[in-house]
Amino acid sequence: xxxxxxxxxxxxxxxxxxxxxxxxxxxxxxxxxxxxxxxxxxxxxxxxxxxxxxxxxxxxxxxxxxxxxxxxxxxxxxxxxxxxxxxxxxxxxxxxxxxxxxxxxxxxxxxxxxxxxxxxxxxxxxxxxxxxxxxxxxxxxxxxxxxxxxxxxxxxxxxxxxxxxxxxxxxxxxxxxxxxxxxxxxxxxxxxxxxxxxxxxxxxxxxxxxxxxxxxxxxxxxxxxxxxxxxxxxxxxxxxxxxxxxxxxxxxxxxxxxxxxxxxxxxxxxxxxxxxxxxxxxxxxxxxxxxxxxxxxxxxxxxxxxxxxxxxxxxxxxxxxxxxxxxxxxxxxxxxxxxxx
Amino acid sequence: xxxxxxxxxxxxxxxxxxxxxxxxxxxxxxxxxxxxxxxxxxxxxxxxxxxxxxxxxxxxxxxxxxxxxxxxxxxxxxxxxxxxxxxxxxxxxxxxxxxxxxxxxxxxxxxxxxxxxxxxxxxxxxxxxxxxxxxxxxxxxxxxxxxxxxxxxxxxxxxxxxxxxxxxxxxxxxxxxxxxxxxxxxxxxxxxxxxxxxxxxxxxxxxxxxxxxxxxxxxxxxxxxxxxxxxxxxxxxxxxxxxxxxxxxxxxxxxxxxxxxxxxxxxxxxxxxxxxxxxxxxxxxxxxxxxxxxxxxxxxxxxxxxxxxxxxxxxxxxxxxxxxxxxxxxxxxxxxxxxxx
DNA sequence: ATAGAAATGACAGCGCTGGTCATCTGTTAG
DNA sequence: CTAACAGATGACCAGCGCTGTCATTTCTAT
Numbered sequence: 001x002x003x004x005x006x007x008x009x010x011x012x013x014x015x016x017x018x019x020x021x022x023x024x025x026x027x028x029x030x031x032x033x034x035x036x037x038x039x040x041x042x043x044x045x046x047x048x049x050x051x052x053x054x055x056x057x058x059x060x061x062x063x064x065x066x067x068x069x070x071x072x073x074x075x076x077x078x079x080x081x082x083x084x085x086x087x088x089x090x091x092x093x094x095x096x097x098x099x100x101x102x103x104x105x106x107x108x109x110x111x112x113x114x115x116x117x118x119x120x121x122x123x124x125x126x127x128x129x130x131x132x133x134x135x136x137x138x139x140x141x142x143x144x145x146x147x148x149x150x151x152x153x154x155x156x157x158x159x160x161x162x163x164x165x166x167x168x169x170x171x172x173x174x175x176x177x178x179x180x181x182x183x184x185x186x187x188x189x190x191x192x193x194x195x196x197x198x199x200x201x202x203x204x205x206x207x208x209x210x211x212x213x214x215x216x217x218x219x220x221x222x223x224x225x226x227x228x229x230x231x232x233x234x235x236x237x238x239x240x241x242x243x244x245x246x247x248x249x250x251x252x253x254x255x256x257x258x259x260x261x262x263x264x265x266x267x268x269x270x271x272x273x274x275x276x277x278x279x280x281x282x283x284x285x286x287x288x289x290x291x292x293x294x295x296x297x298x299x300x301x302x303x304x305x306x307x308x309x310x311x312x313x314x315x316x317x318x319x320x321x322x323x324x325x326x327x328x329x330x331x332x333x334x335x336x337x338x339x340x341x
Numbered sequence: 342x343x344x345x346x347x348x349x350x351x352x353x354x355x356x357x358x359x360x361x362x363x364x365x366x367x368x369x370x371x372x373x374x375x376x377x378x379x380x381x382x383x384x385x386x387x388x389x390x391x392x393x394x395x396x397x398x399x400x401x402x403x404x405x406x407x408x409x410x411x412x413x414x415x416x417x418x419x420x421x422x423x424x425x426x427x428x429x430x431x432x433x434x435x436x437x438x439x440x441x442x443x444x445x446x447x448x449x450x451x452x453x454x455x456x457x458x459x460x461x462x463x464x465x466x467x468x469x470x471x472x473x474x475x476x477x478x479x480x481x482x483x484x485x486x487x488x489x490x491x492x493x494x495x496x497x498x499x500x501x502x503x504x505x506x507x508x509x510x511x512x513x514x515x516x517x518x519x520x521x522x523x524x525x526x527x528x529x530x531x532x533x534x535x536x537x538x539x540x541x542x543x544x545x546x547x548x549x550x551x552x553x554x555x556x557x558x559x560x561x562x563x564x565x566x567x568x569x570x571x572x573x574x575x576x577x578x579x580x581x582x583x584x585x586x587x588x589x590x591x592x593x594x595x596x597x598x599x600x601x602x603x604x605x606x607x608x609x610x611x612x613x614x615x616x617x618x619x620x621x622x623x624x625x626x627x628x629x630x631x632x633x634x635x636x637x638x639x640x641x642x643x644x645x646x647x648x649x650x651x652x653x654x655x656x657x658x659x660x661x662x663x664x665x666x667x668x669x670x671x672x673x674x675x676x677x678x679x680x681x682x
Numbered sequence: 683a684t685a686g687a688a689a690t691g692a693c694a695g696c697g698c699t700g701g702t703c704a705t706c707t708g709t710t711a712g
Numbered sequence: 713c714t715a716a717c718a719g720a721t722g723a724c725c726a727g728c729g730c731t732g733t734c735a736t737t738t739c740t741a742t
Contacts, residue, residue, distance in 0.1 A: 004729060015691045020731060028689055030739095047456060051401070052729035054392030055696050072413035072622075080438060092457075095436060097421060115388060116433075226626045255626050262628040281413075282623050285567045285596050287603040345697065356722045361699065369720060371707095393697035396728045 003046045012040035023048055025313070050092075060117040062092035063308060066109060066127055068100040070225070071252070073280045074124075074297060081301025082122060089309050094118065100126045106136050113142050120144055120312040122304050125193050128160075143312040145304045149198040153324035159311065161304045161325050165195045165277075168293040168329035169202025172247055172275050175291070175331055177210055181245040181273060185218035187232040187257060189249035193224065196249050199277060203247055218243050222253065229256020237264055237272075244272065245337070251276035251283040254290050258336070273337040277329070288335035295329045303327075344387045353381035364389060366654070391433075401458040403433035404649060407450060407468055409441040411566070412593070414621045415465075415638060422642025423463060430650050435459065441467045447477050454483050461485055461653040463645050466534050469501075484653040486645045490539040494665040500652065502645045502666050506536045506618075509634040509670035510543025513588055513616050516632070516672055518551055522586040522614060526559035528573040528598060530590035534565065537590050540618060544588055559584055563594065570597020578605055578613075585613065586678070592617035592624040595631050599677070614678040618670070629676035636670045644668075 005023075009016040014037060021029050022037040029037075040046070054060045065082055067075050079095065086093045096112055098105070113121060120143040127133055128146035137144050143159075150162040176184050186203050189196035204214050220235055222228035229248055233256065236243055248254035254276030258268060266272050268288055276283050279294035303325045346364075350357040355378060362370050363378040370378075381387070395401050406423055408416050420436065427434045437453055439446070454462060461484040468474055469487035478485050484500075491503040517525050527544045530537035541560065548555050561576060563569035570589055574597065577584055589595035595617030599609060607613050609629055617624050620635035644666045 006729085016730080017691055017732095018689085021690085024731085028687095030689065033689080049396070049729050050457075051392045051395030052696095053731080055390070055396050055698085055728085056730040056732080058696070058731090060392070072417040075417055076413040079436065083436070083438065092435065094433065095420065095424070097424065116391075226622075252626075255623075259626065259628050281567075282596075282626075285593075285600065285623075287600050287628075347697090357698085358700095358723080359721060362721090365699080371720060374720080390697050393728090394699075396730085397697075397699040399699090399728065 003044045005046070005048065007044055008037065008040045008046045011044060012036045048090075054117070058117070060119060061090065062086075062094050062116065062118060063120045063122060063305065063312070064094045064096055064112060064116065064118045065122050065124075066096045066098060066112070067124060068098055068126065069124065071250075071278075071280065073282075074278075077297035078122075078124060078301040081298040081303075082305045084298070085302045085305030085309065089305075089313070091119065091309070100130075105130075106132050109133055110136055110140060113137070113140065118142065120308040122301070122308060123147065125149075125195060126190075129192070129194050143308060145308040145311075147300060147304050149193075149195040151326065153326060157324065159307065161300055161307060162327065163195070163295065163300065164326055164328040165198035166202040166205070168331070169199035169247070169277070170206045171202075171331045172277070172291070172293055173203045173206035175333060176245045176247060176273060176275060176337060177206065177212075179245070179273065179337060181243075182212060183215070183218065183241070183243040184245045184247060185220065185236050185243035186214075187229060187236075187246060187248040187253045188219065188221045189224040189228075189253065191221065196224075199249050215241075217241075222249070224250050224252060226252050226256040226259070229253035229258075230260045231256075233257035233260035234264070237261070237266060242272075245274070246272065247275045247277075249277060251278045251280045251290055251292055254292070254336075255282065255286050258286055258290070269336055269338050275337050279329075279332055284334070286336070288338070291334045291337040292332050293329035294332050296327060300325075300327055344385045346387070346389065348385055349378065349381045349387045352385055353377045395458070399458065401460060402431065403427075403435050403457065403459060404461045404463060404646065404653070405435045405437055405453060405457065405459045406463050406465075407437045407439060407453070408465060409439055409467065410465070412591075412619075412621065414623075415619070418638035419463075419465060419642040422639040422644075423646045425639070426643045426646030426650065430646075430654070432460065432650070441471075446471075447473050450474055451477055451481060454478070454481065459483065461649040463642070463649060464488065466490075466536060467531075470533070470535050484649060486649040486652075488641060488645050490534075490536040492667065494667060498665065500648065502641055502648060503668065504536070504636065504641065505667055505669040506539035507543040507546070509672070510540035510588070510618070511547045512543075512672045513618070513632070513634055514544045514547035516674060517586045517588060517614060517616060517678060518547065518553075520586070520614065520678060523553060524556070524559070524582070524584040525586045525588060526561065526577050526584035527555075528570060528577075528587060528589040528594045529560065529562045530565040530569075530594065532562065537565075540590050556582075558582075563590075565591050565593060567593050567597040567600070570594035570599075571601045572597075574598035574601035575605070578602070578607060583613075586615070587613065588616045588618075590618060592619045592621045592631055592633055595633070595677070596623065596627050599627055599631070610677055610679050616678050620670075620673055625675070627677070629679070632675045632678040633673050634670035635673050637668060641666075641668055 005016045005019050008019045083093050123146045128148050146160045148160050149165045151164040151166050207214050220232040222232050257274050276290040276292040279292045283290040283292045346357050346360050349360045424434050464487045469489050487501045490506045492505040545555050561573040563573050598615050617631040617633040620633045624631040624633045
């Protein structure tokens with residue numbers, strides 16, 4: 001029933017210490033010994049006892065995922081990807097929803113890490129963009145990986161997975177431009193999230209490249225919420241000079257804008273084109289469905305966890321492909337920006 | 342830095358055995374001794390080493406949550422509630438997304454439990470409704486709690502948290518009746534989910550009570566998905582005798598129906614009233630917002646976990662309030678069923 | 683053949699629980 | 713007031729399954 005390391009050792013004809021070495025990928029195990037042990041492990045279906053490992057080595061085989069994101073789809077996808085990687089590496093995932101705006105957030109994270117002796121941590125926005133958290137984690141020497149907005153890998157960002165919001169936003173804006181729109185407005189997300197800034201920058205760059213100076217009135221501050229989209233669109237459509245297209249910083253804002261347009265009897269896309277960002281499931285379920293940019297969150301999460309394991313696992317092969325992954329969300333054209341002819 | 346049980350013992354002036362007794366809620370510890378120990382624990386901020394406890398006692402202090410639900414909001418809420426209860430009781434939560442339709446699902450669950458030596462398991466639909474899983478879990482003697490559709494507590498369901506879908510569906514249907522509708526259609530969810538059956542029964546009961554015989558053509562089989570709602574509504578609105586209201590088994594289906602109505606240029610709620618179920622965030626973000634029934638998922642999850650701990654913790658006070666919680670989702674009227682005058 | 687490196691093993695111990703008694707404290711009846 | 717007993721506590725030990733340390737053996741290259 002319960003297979004211990006002793007069983008494996010006698011099966012393989014080696015000492016339990018050697019089995020332990022194999023389990024932990026320690027160097028200096030001869031190839032044939034390694035194979036013998038692996039064969040025994042497979043034959044007996046040996047599964048190391050996590051508790052014993054933790055106790056003896058005073059570390060844990062779990063990584064943490066801290067989140068504070070109203071977007072359930074995003075969180076579920078991240079979890080899924082992280083969990084996939086964890087299963088592959090025999091780790092567990094500790095999830096920790098919390099409030100990013102709490103004044104003791106740094107201490108809370110530190111406590112979590114020390115409490116559970118976490119092997120590492122995956123941070124998504126807004127945590128990945130909070131300098132004190134990164135500093136504190138570095139100080140206590142915990143490995144962590146951040147998923148952040150950015151396009152250019154650099155040594156300083158060696159523990160980051162980059163999502164190139166700039167380029168994706170550029171593409172979406174370009175799509176609107178190609179449709180013939182010139183008066184394109186932008187509904188911002190939360191200022192604290194750098195993704196909002198990056199997307200804005202991509203939008204501006206696309207306009208500028210076409211020789212269009214972004215109209216400041218067309219750039220509306222806001223937050224990543226439906227309500228913000230409702231409000232922002234209303235504000236825009238009350239301008240004397242209205243935009244003919246709105247690029248919302250995410251799908252939720254876009255859905256809010258759609259809602260607002262509906263209230264004002266504005267036909268989408270005939271009178272107003274609307275684009276979102278993220279490709280969350282409901283971007284397909286609005287009427288009309290939203291043009292958006294697809295972020296492969298599950299894959300992003302997997303990569304983040306893999307990167308973490310490369311650093312966090314003591315004897316992993318650090319050398320291989322230590323390059324930083326950069327993801328560029330892909331343009332997805334749907335009816336909310338169809339050509340109006 | 343690291344506080345061990347020894348520190349607590351000397352601080353409290355007792356033996357480590359007594360501290361252990363307190364930690365494990367063993368009987369025969371005098372009140373004042375207990376208080377002394379608790380004071381020391383608080384003063385030193387002692388946190389028992391989970392790994393050591395697990396190893397020595399050969400059990401774990403974590404419970405599992407298995408899910409396979411496309412509805413991210415539901416999962417997130419459940420997680421939140423379970424996690425709240427876990428934190429309170431010093432347990433951890435192991436999440437395990439999987440495929441309920443997998444042929445080896447029972448074995449997978451068993452493996453998970455034995456692998457991680459789980460203290461207990463929380464099952465939501467569809468797992469909570471799979472008899473083989475319950476049987477298998479009982480066989481290996483693991484505590485588990487099921488969240489299921491039902492209205493009447495009974496000893497056989499002693500480890501269940503009930504959600505009274507029947508009554509809630511009755512109320513929604515009644516609301517539509519009071520609005521003057523008599524031709525009310527019902528879009529079913531997945532047959533395997535008993536919630537769909539319960540909601541259908543509530544719908545039928547409400548009609549029958551008004552002396553209306555449910556029209557079989559108005560009851561459309563389907564699944565808990567947007568697409569199903571699109572298809573179902575289309576089918577209904579192509580009938581020679583069309584319904585004037587649609588009650589969808591959940592918000593997603595309702596959103597699909599809304600989408601379909603839009604395609605067919607049917608005004609909501611003037612030409613067709615639509616109601617959903619669940620109060621997921623996007624039910625507020627459709628146009629018009631959906632009338633629905635609110636399910637307090639976070640609270641439901643908390644209760645489920647509490648119930649589990651009452652059974653799973655060896656020396657917990659089993660006596661207190663062992664009655665089964667029953668939740669009745671609450672009617673939430675929004676514009677999708679406004680009076681059309 | 684022999685130094686030096688590489689591979690392997692022996693053994694203690696991680697922090698806690700469970701068990702077994704021995705001891706101590708408090709309570710109650712006589 | 714004391715005996716007799718039950719309840720509460722402590723002392724002690726083994727051991728959960730693994731890893732860290734260091735000693736020992738085996739290989740490799742000169």
